[in-house]
Amino acid sequence: MTEPCIAPYGSWKSPITSDLIVAGTIGLGGVRLDGDIVYWSEMRPTEGGRNVVVCRTADGQITDVTPPPLNVRSRVHEYGGGAFLVHQGTLYFSNFADQRLYRQKAGQEPVAITPEQAWRYADGVVDAQRKRMICVREDHTGEGEPVNTLVSLDLDGQDAPQTVLVSGNDFYAAPRLSPDGSKLAWICWNHPNMPWDSTELWVGEISAEGTIAQAQRIAGGGEESIVQPLWSPDGTLYFVSDRSNWWNLYRWIPAAQAQGGEVTALCPMEAEFAFPQWVFGYSSYDFESAEQIICTYTQNGISYLASLNPTTKQLTPIETPYTEISGVHCSRGKVVFNAGSATQPGAIVQLDLATHQLQVLRRSSELEIDPGYLSVPETIAFPTENHLTAYGFYYPPKNKDFQAPAGERPPLLVKSHGGPTGATSAAFNLKIQYWTSRGFAVLDVNYGGSTGYGREYRERLKGQWGIVDVDDCANGAKYLAAQGKVDGDRLVIDGGSAGGYTTLCALTFRDVFKAGASYYGVSDLEALATDTHKFESRYLDSLIGPYPERKDLYVERSPIHATQFLNCPVIFFQGDEDKIVPPNQAEMMVNALREKGLPVAYVLYAGEQHGFRKAENIKRTLDGEFYFYARVFGFAMADEVEPVAIENLPTPRLQQV
Structure with a gap:
C-alpha cells in the first residue's frame, strides 16, 4: 500500500476535475408517468444547458423525445418548473426560446399549439373530457407587472383561443382536476406574500360550458402555507399545510359529506412533507391507490420514504439507501422518484412496492470514483x-x-x-x-x-x-x-x-x-x-x-x-x-x-x-x-487551470508541494 x-x-x-464534472454529469428534472412509460427531463451542460425530455419504455429502452434545438423549460416566475406533461403517449411542453407550448405525438415532430405572443405557461393538467389543457399562464403583453391566470386551451388546435378560467389574484399554481373531471382545485396568493408565507386552497365546480362555478376557499390564508393539492383516485382532495408549524398532509371532506366541510390531519409529526414552491410541479407524495399514499418527508435535513394508509393514518417507513428524495410519482404497484445520497449521485429510481426492490433508471453521473x-x-x-x-x-x-x-x-x-x-x-x-x-x-x-x-x-x-x-x-x-x-x-x-x-x-x-x-x-x-x-x-x-x-x-x-x-x-x-x-x-x-x-x-x-x-x-x-x-x-495548485484576472493582488510566496 x-x-x-x-x-x-x-x-x-x-x-x-472540473472537466470530469461537466463531461460526466447531467441534471435530472421532474418525473412524469404515462402508463408503464417513465418520462423525465435532463439538463445537459455539454449541450449548452439544454433541457431534454427523455423516456424509458417498459422494456427498459431509454430514448430522447424532444429534438434539438428545443429546450424544455418554462420562464413563469422566471424559475419555471412544470414545463412538460404527458397524456396517452403525447407530450406537451414549453420551449425556452419562444415560451410557446408544443404538442409532440409519438414518432412525430413537435408542433406549436400556442401563438407567438408574450405568454408563458407552466404546471398544466389535461382535461381529457373536454380535450383541453388547464395551466398557469403569465401574460407579459401589457404594461407593468405580468398578469397571472389559470387558462384552458385546446389540445388539438393550433393557435386556438384561450379561455381565462380563474383570475384576480397575483399568483396561481397547481391546478388539479378531480378524477371525474367535475372539480378543479388550485392554489393562489397575493403580494406581498410568497407561497411559503400564505396561500389559499380553492375548489370550483366545472360547469357544462367548461367554466369555473361555485368556487370556494377551503383552507389557507393568514399565517398558513398550503402546497401540492392532489385528488385521490376516489375523488378526495389532499394537500400539504404548515398550520401546525410543520408542512404535514391533510385531507378535505366537502360539505356534502360533513357539515361545512372538514379538514383532517393525516399524520401529524415534526417533519416536512413539502418544500417551498420556488418552482412548479414539485411532488412529495402521490397515490398508488385510494388506500395507499407514497410520500417523502424530511427531518434534520435528511429525506425518508414512507407509505401512508389514509384510512388508518398509519405511516410505514420504506427503507432506502437515499438521503434526499423528491419528485414522487406512482402507478399501480410502483413508485418512481428522484433520489441521491451522500455517496451516490442523483438518480431516477423506481421502487417495486410489492418486493421493495429498487431499480436505478438513470444516474446524473456514471462516473465511478x-x-x-x-x-x-x-x-x-x-x-x-x-x-x-x-x-x-x-x-x-x-x-x-x-x-x-x-x-x-x-x-x-x-x-x-x-x-x-x-x-x-x-x-x-x-x-x-x-x-x-x-x-x-x-x-x-x-x-x-x-x-x-x-x-x-x-x-x-x-x-x-x-x-x-x-x-x-x-x-x-x-x-x-x-x-x-x-x-x-x-x-x-x-x-x-x-x-x-x-x-x-x-x-x-x-x-x-x-x-x-x-x-x-x-x-x-x-x-x-x-x-x-x-x-x-x-x-x-x-x-x-x-x-x-x-x-x-x-x-x-x-x-x-x-x-x-x-x-x-x-x-x-x-x-x-x-x-x-x-x-x-x-x-x-x-x-x-x-x-x-x-x-x-x-x-x-x-x-x-x-x-x-x-x-x-x-x-x-x-x-x-x-x-x-x-x-x-499562496498555496501551489496541483493542476494548471485557466487563470482569472485578479486586480490589486500582490504576489504571494507559494507553499511548496
Missing part, C-alpha cells in the same frame, strides 16, 4: 445568536493519496445556499468533492430561514435577512475553528443568488472570513427591490421591511453602502442575461473594491441567466474560484 504524500492542504492533486477521494458529510448543530441552534453539513478534507504536514489545519469553505427560503442537503455533490479532495474542508449551512426544520425556524429570517443568515454562517465557521477542525485564519465563504448576498454581507459586516466568492449575488437591496421580476418583487417586504417605508434598512444592510468595512478579496461570477439579479448588482461591488485597492476579480458570462448551465462556464467557475483562493492564500 502506497504511503500518502505529505503536501499542504489545497495543493492535493485530485481525480475529481474511488471512495478514497470522497468526503462523507457529518450533520452538525452549532450554537448561534440568541442562545439558538443552527444546522449544517460538515465535509472534512479527503484524498487517499495525500495528507497534510503535521499541525496544519485545512482552510474552510462555508457555503450559503440560495433562496434564502431554501435548504441544502447531504446528497452527493461532485462540486463539493472537488474542494474536499484538494484539501479544503466544507461547511454547507442551513442557516435560520432554511426549510426542513418547521415554519418557526423558517421565520427566523423575517425582517432579519442579512443578519441571522450571516451570523449562522459566521458562527458555524467559528465553531469548527474552535474545535480545531479548520484553520481560523483561512476561512472563506461563497454562495449564489441570495447566498451571494449572505456571502457579501458576511465579508462586509463580519470580521470572520478572509476571502469569498459571490455567484450572481445581491449587493444593493434597493436595486433588487426596484429592479426584479414579479414573483420576488415583494419578497423583501418580509425579509427586510416594506419599501420605500423602510428604506433605511435597505441602505443599512446593503454591502454596496458599507465597502469601508470590507477588507478582503472577493471574486464575482455573473450571467449577462440574469433578470433576477441583474449584472449591475455585481458590477457596483466590483467597482467599489477596485477603487478601494482590494483584490477583486469579475467573470461575466455571455448568454447565461440566473445560474450557469453551459459546461464551459461551470468548469470556468469551479476552477476560477479555486485559482482565486490559491493566489490569495
